[in-house]
Amino acid sequence: MKKTDVVIIGAGAVGSALARELSKYQLDVTVVEKNADVGGDSSKSNSAIIHTGYDAKPGTLESELVVAANPMYDEICKDLDIPFKRIGAILPAFNDEQMEQLPAIKHKAMQNRVYDVEYKTAAELLEMEPELNPEVKGGLFIPRESIIDPFLFCIALAENAADNGVHFELATKVIGIEQKDGAVTTVKTDKGDIECKYIINAAGLYCDEIASFVGKNDYYVTPRKGQFYILDKKTSCKVNYIVLPIPTKVTKGKLMCPTMHGNMLVGPTAEDMLDKEDKSTNTEGLESIAADVRKMIPRVNLRDSITQYSGLRAQRNPEGLNIDMYDDLKGYVNISGVRSTGLTNSVAVAKYVADLLIESGMKAEPKTDFIKTRKGTPHFAELSAEEKAELIAKDARYGNVICRCETITEGQICDAINRTLGARTVDGVKRRVRAGMGRCQGGFCGPRVIEIIARELGISPDEVCKNNEGSEMLTGFVR
Ligand SMILES: Cc1cc2nc3c(=O)[nH]c(=O)nc-3n(C[C@H](O)[C@H](O)[C@H](O)COP(=O)(O)OP(=O)(O)OC[C@H]3O[C@@H](n4cnc5c(N)ncnc54)[C@H](O)[C@@H]3O)c2cc1C
Known part of the structure; x- marks a missing residue:
């Protein structure tokens, strides 16, 4: 059986921010995510606004965290090389x-x-x-x-967490939690069990289902x-x-x-x-x-x-952002009601939860070798003529434009696939480097992206998926 200190359930904005925050400590952390890629569900389909919290309900935890989170973005986005304006x-x-x-x-x-x-x-x-x-x-x-950029935000948080030693179990669904003597002991997944001391429920829309595994579902989510x-x-x-x-x-x-x-x-x-x-x-x-x-x-x-x-x-019923720990269930943190401002407040939720765990007695010595920064894939289209020439001279694949709408090169796509927590699917490439995000929505570049993914991963093109298992994009040879 796999063993870890902390299991985070879900790799959306909240789970990924938590993973990065906890990777600052000498802890063994594992993120379990049912999707084939990091980036979450709500976290990849929102308005992409980093709110100030001007209109939050005053005096609530949501208001406190969203207001606290907004000023953090200048530094985080600079450190992680994420576009932010x-x-x-x-x-x-x-x-x-x-x-x-x-x-x-x-x-x-x-x-x-x-x-x-x-x-x-x-x-x-x-x-x-x-x-x-x-x-x-x-x-x-x-x-x-x-x-x-909401996609890159989650991906960059997760990548940086992985560079700092966090394990990501993708395409792995949590199906149960075991407890003994009033404390969590094991996360049960469809790929096997993981023994752990702490479990953080950051499962978004499904946080009520996870909470039901430990009888803490005194709310439901719609x-x-x-x-x-x-x-x-x-x-x-x-x-x-x-x-x-x-x-x-x-x-x-x-x-x-x-x-x-x-x-x-x-x-x-x-x-x-x-x-x-x-x-x-x-x-x-x-x-x-x-x-x-x-x-x-x-x-x-x-x-x-x-x-x-x-x-x-x-939408939590009854509503409101709640972050709970329980006297009768040691080691379990339940995050629920992350609704309309969760992209923003994820980074503050992460700090709040880390503090809660440490206050509750979790041993967490700060790392002295935490890698604070991440370098993103070069944005070829935004480079000067000299910078483009220099990049192409180093790697000719940057001279081969694959996505014409967004001017995304083969070099960028290969980088998206081969970097930490690299893309394994067509959507994974799209969300990392924007191939297929343009006017034609992948009509031209889709087949070429499939070819590159297959080549780089050493798999057959008909095994390449759009996103999760079962979404293969090719059905067979025509001629
Ligand atoms: C229309 C809309 C507009 C929005 N606009 C904004 C905005 O402008 N600014 C803002 O700050 N917020 C906005 N939000 C809110 C924000 O998107 C969410 O609050 C935030 O993304 C929630 O992040 P999360 O990590 O909690 O959830 P998610 O991103 O949903 O991640 C949860 C993850 O848990 C995984 N999971 C679930 N069950 C299991 C299981 N059993 N095993 C393993 N993994 C599991 C899921 O696969 C998923 O990846 C908006 C939301 C929507 C829908």
């Missing part, structure tokens, strides 16, 4: 009723210690954001709302779906800021913002569902995005959509 958000009001809501929103921000929210006049907002509906009456500016459009980089109507509607009781509403890579992101919906696997998009949801976002940005051109997707927020 503090572009700021605007919250325009279009009628008197919305104008009357602004002071309460600003006051809530102050209660959450987000002191840099500012009023803006209609003229100021229109200067900042020329595509805004000219009927705007005024609004708020939240300067530290930021955007990130999915709240959010559908989105991604628009082509060349769309004529673009925004400079994250443009947010005045929130309602149910949702922060549908926004429009640039992505880290120059596309426009429009959405999401907020639909309460029952099926935790239903990530479909539908006409009704997409039309509701169009109707709502046009009120703020009348010229938004949804015909420039290159893809649509949906993500599922883990």
